[in-house]
Amino acid sequence: MIISGSMAIVTGARSGIGQSFTEYLLQKGATVYGLSRNLDRMHTHKESLGTMAEHYHPVQMDISDHDAIESWVNEEFKVADIHPDILINNAGVGYFDQVEELRFDGIKVSCFFPGSIATRFFDHIDWIEVHDGMMHPDEVANTLIHVLETSDNFLINEITMRPLQPKSNS
Numbered sequence: 001m002i003i004s005g006s007m008a009i010v011t012g013a014r015s016g017i018g019q020s021f022t023e024y025l026l027q028k029g030a031t032v033y034g035l036s037r038n039l040d041r042m043h044t045h046k047e048s049l050g051t052m053a054e055h056y057h058p059v060q061m062d063i064s065d066h067d068a069i070e071s072w073v074n075e076e077f078k079v080a081d082i083h084p085d086i087l088i089n090n091a092g093v094g095y096f097d098q099v100e101e102l103r104f105d106g107i108k109v110s111c112f113f114p115g116s117i118a119t120r121f122f123d124h125i126d127w128i129e130v131h132d133g134m135m136h137p138d139e140v141a142n143t144l145i146h147v148l149e150t151s152d153n154f155l156i157n158e159i160t161m162r163p164l165q166p167k168s169n170s
Contacts, residue, residue, distance in 0.1 A: 001148050004029030007084045011063050012091035014041045016119030020141035021088050026052040028145060030086065033076070035061040063091050086148060100157075108155050110147050114140055115162035133167045 008025050012018035013034030025032050026049065034056060036042050042058035049056055063069060077083055102109055116122075118134040140161065147156050 001085070001150070001152065003086075003145070003148055006030045006086055007033075007082075008086035008088065009033045009035065009084045010088040010090060011035045011061075013058070014038045014045065016121060017114070017117060017137045017140050018088070018090040019045060020137035021090060021144055022056065023049070023052075024138075024141040024145050025086070026055055029055075031055045031057070033057045033059055033084070035059045035063060035091070037062050088144070103155060106152075110156050111158050112140070112144070113158065113160045115160075116166065131167045133163050133165050135161060135163050 003025065006029075008030045010018050010021050010025070010032055013022050013032075014036035018034070018036070022032050022034050022045075032055065034042055034045075036058070037060065039058060039060035042060075046053045046056050046058055059072065061068060061072060114135065116128075116134045117140060118130045118132075118136055122128045122130055143159065143161065147159070150156065
């Protein structure tokens with residue numbers, strides 16, 4: 001896939017991996033709609049993007065509100081030939097179902113299973129502290145770009161990522 005000129009939606013775009021995904025996609029020339037519950041933080045992020053900011057569209061959205069998502073999608077993409085090319089479901093919600101039948105429709109679905117990443121995700125977990133042995137959000141975003149840029153007939157359906165040298169339990 002050629003990312004330049006594509007349209008992407010990134011959920012959980014306000015920080016951590018979602019913020020890195022957004023920046024990497026913008027650097028590659030994509031237009032990005034960043035979804036998050038915290039609009040102020042996304043606007044602050046947009047201000048820091050320089051010339052890439054014109055291609056970043058922060059959207060305040062609680063992705064657990066299915067009606068709100070459907071309404072936004074129907075309104076934002078109501079023109080028949082305008083649609084997102086990339087969807088990064090990064091927010092902390094999971095929906096489990098069979099996605100294999102989609103490849104026969106030309107839709108790629110890749111699931112990332114990351115290990116510990118140095119993000120604010122661990123801020124409210126007392127027994128885990130962010131440390132230097134964790135992966136960095138940019139490393140995961142770089143892997144995403146690699147997956148997206150594979151040829152149209154190449155599917156990477158699952159990726160498991162772990163830090164090489166995690167913090168010891170002692």
